[in-house]
Amino acid sequence: MSSLSKAKIIKTEPLDQKDAKWATLVKTTYTDPEGVERTWESGERLTRPAGTDIDGVGVVAILRDPSKPDESPRIVLQKQWRAPIDKTVIEVPAGLMDPKESPETCAIRELKEESGYVGEVMGEGFGVSPVMFNDPGFCNTNLRMIHLTVDLSNPANQNPQPELEDNEFIETFSVPLKDLWAECKEFEQEGYAIDARVGTLAEGVELAKRWKFT
Template identity: 60%
Template sequence: MSLHSSKIQKIESLTAGEAKWLKLEKITYTDPENKERVWESASRSTRAKGSLIDGVGITAIFQPSSEALPDSAHPLVKQVQASGKPCILLQKQFRPPVAAVCIEVPAGLVDANESAEEAAARELKEETGYTGDIVSEGFGVSPVMWNDPGFCTTNLQMVHVTIDLSRPENQNPKPELEANEFIECFAVPLADLYAECIKLAKEGYAIDARVGTMAEGIEMAKRWNLK
């Protein structure tokens, strides 16, 4: 099975009555000069009641074990352990709207009565099989961020976790994917993320903005010697 074998069969207009996940809205507002204007927008119809966010993105950094891993460890786990470098967990997933396999961080929608941290732990386990530990010292959860505020109301919080490879449950992870989910996990050293994004884009992958922006930030920090 190859993710690249997925193909778009047809594209049709979607009526409001057929839409299960989205709705279109016309917003009338006044600008700074008190002139009335109209804006077209989209919003999710699935945000959990009482939640301030639609979903979470997960920045998961592998933390190698100080001890040798068992021979039964997953090949990706062995690869990260052998690198000896901080590596980020990424995913490849076909996305119909862009008709391409996307490079993404693990992510998902927030359920009712669920915090960002709880949603992140659940989604990480379901999509990748790994168990993560929330980063402390004020960097565990980001502020609320808007995916594309000129177009839609969709928002999220990024949750930052480490994956401790010394824990047995992380040495041979078992994802719990839904029937319509086809996800491949891989890891990239953080220091190489920008170069890897350029390489993957040339190979025909679509780079999710969360991954690309993170890669740019790391590259900027390297080039301008930020500490």
């Protein structure tokens, strides 16, 4: 396991909503399709900038070396310990939106800060995903997945240096995109947790392989 596993939970306790900085709980009263009044408990982020329709972005960053056109593309992944589940998680780079920031700009910024890589948004209408909701039965948190390419011939990507904040402990690595499903299975056996965005990407790649999509 990574050295990130040295992180540990000291205690867990109830959080008064007046002290909440990042998220809060709400109780919603609504009527169902048959007119019956019901209630629902859910979480809400407190960080979404005004005028923005998403909380953050996830980044699918693909490493490509123009001098090796036949080499299998690799996807940038990260290891990060997450307190809510007390595990080191296999993730894609991601982050919250800044005020007046576009999803594309946010993704390029977060990739540079977390991994050191300089990426470019993919074209042909594939750069930005539809808005996706992480767990709509529990919270309103949402994001867009931004698809970037990282040109390894770019001098800026020869020796990438992360610009992590003092409370960020992230290990960046890459795996062949075609092997992502097998890699996830192996990571799980090693005791890592798999972020749903990574698992969904892996599942999509594996389905495409098994059903021979071109």
